[in-house]
Amino acid sequence: MEVRVLRYFIAAVAAESISGAAERLGVTQPTLSRQFMDLEAEFGHALFIRSNRKLRLTAKGERFYERAKSIVELCDRAKREMLEEDELAGEIRIAAGETPALKTLARAIKRLQAVAPKVRCTIVSGAEPTVKAELHSGVTDFGVFVGTADISAYSTLRLHAKDVWGVLTRADGPYAGKTRIEVTDLVDEPILCSSQAFERNEFAGWLNYLARDLHIVGTFNLLYNAYLLAQAGVGHVLALRGIINPEPGSGVIWLPLYPKLEADVIVAWEKQRRLSKPAQLLLDLLREEEAALDA
Known part of the structure; x- marks a missing residue:
């Protein structure tokens, strides 16, 4: 397997056709087809689903495509580092x-x-x-x-x-007038938590025996989207301070957890x-x- 062939493979995926890739690369279609057949024979698996329509990858092909991109990027990076070593x-x-x-x-x-x-x-x-x-x-x-x-x-x-944990919540919600959120404030309330914090159970120590009473109604990866849910009243969002600063007029505020919980x-x-x-x-x-x- 040569890096050149991996570049051909990546180009074919991008063009969604072997003929389109051949035109972009300046090689003949039979040459590319032969290279891909050799590649499939080397790995013992079909990489493409061949049809008269757009070129599609098999499940094995999808996995190989991700690896091929990483290998090509590593090779390109190595070349750049060698050329730029003295500066x-x-x-x-x-x-x-x-x-x-x-x-x-x-x-x-x-x-x-x-x-x-x-x-x-x-x-x-x-x-x-x-x-x-x-x-x-x-x-x-x-x-x-x-x-x-x-x-x-x-x-x-x-x-x-260190980052400080708190809650993004509606200013006119059940925490109106509060300056901080204590453990008992969260019990039986709808809570949105980041996927990572939920999977890692990062709040277990802070919640202590009340952890089982936390009502998680959803998780998220991107905080801004969760902030919009808090604004709509879907739930209170466990969030680190300063990542989202509620916009004026949004009706959302951030309140720190007490005792303080840091990350x-x-x-x-x-x-x-x-x-x-x-x-x-x-x-x-x-x-x-x-x-x-x-x-």
């Missing part, structure tokens, strides 16, 4: 959960821009499964985990800033991976920003 250039890719605590990382990136203007940063937002998948792919330099996560496989830097924010990278020069410089700058907070 600070290239890409730093960061997969991160949504958190205001990334202001420290943002300051480090701003400083990096000043000394390495040819370096670009790509941010991929997502919860723990997305962050881990990005790190595992090999194309992502750093992952940022928020809250409870298994980080034993990574080198890590725990940020000073750690951790920057992670693969232990066995040698960071590129730009990535290592960014990490050094981030450590400096964190050290300044101790001063």
Whole structure:
């Protein structure tokens, strides 16, 4: 299997036809068809569903397509890093959960821009499964985990800033007039919780024996969508402070949990991976920003 053939395969998927890919690539259709048949023979599985209509992938083909994209991206990245080894250039890719605590990382990136203007940063937002998948792919330099996560496989830097949990709720709802939310306030009320926090049971310790009385009516991955549900009165949203600042006139407020419940924010990278020069410089700058907070 050659990287060139993987590029052909990806092009055929994008064009949804072998003839269309052949035209874009400047090769003949029989050449591509033969390459794909050899590829299928090598793996022992059909990758395409062949018909007179648009080209479609089999289930095995879908899985292979994702791997092929990662392999090609790794090869392209390796080439770029070799060409840019003597200068600070290239890409730093960061997969991160949504958190205001990334202001420290943002300051480090701003400083990096000043000394390495040819370096670009790509941010991929997502919860723990997305962050881990990005790190595992090999194309992502750093992952940022928020809250409870298994980080034993990574080198890590725990940020000073912590996120604070609270509730997004209607100002004219059952919590009207309150300045904080206590455990008993949540009992028997409709609650919306992030998928990650729900699966990790992050509130178990805070709720104590009342955990079984929490009435979860739904989960979410994107907080803004949940905020709209809170605005509509669907339920109270367990949310970190500062990710969503309710718009004036929205009728929604954020109230902190009491006693205070905080979430750690951790920057992670693969232990066995040698960071590129730009990535290592960014990490050094981030450590400096964190050290300044101790001063």
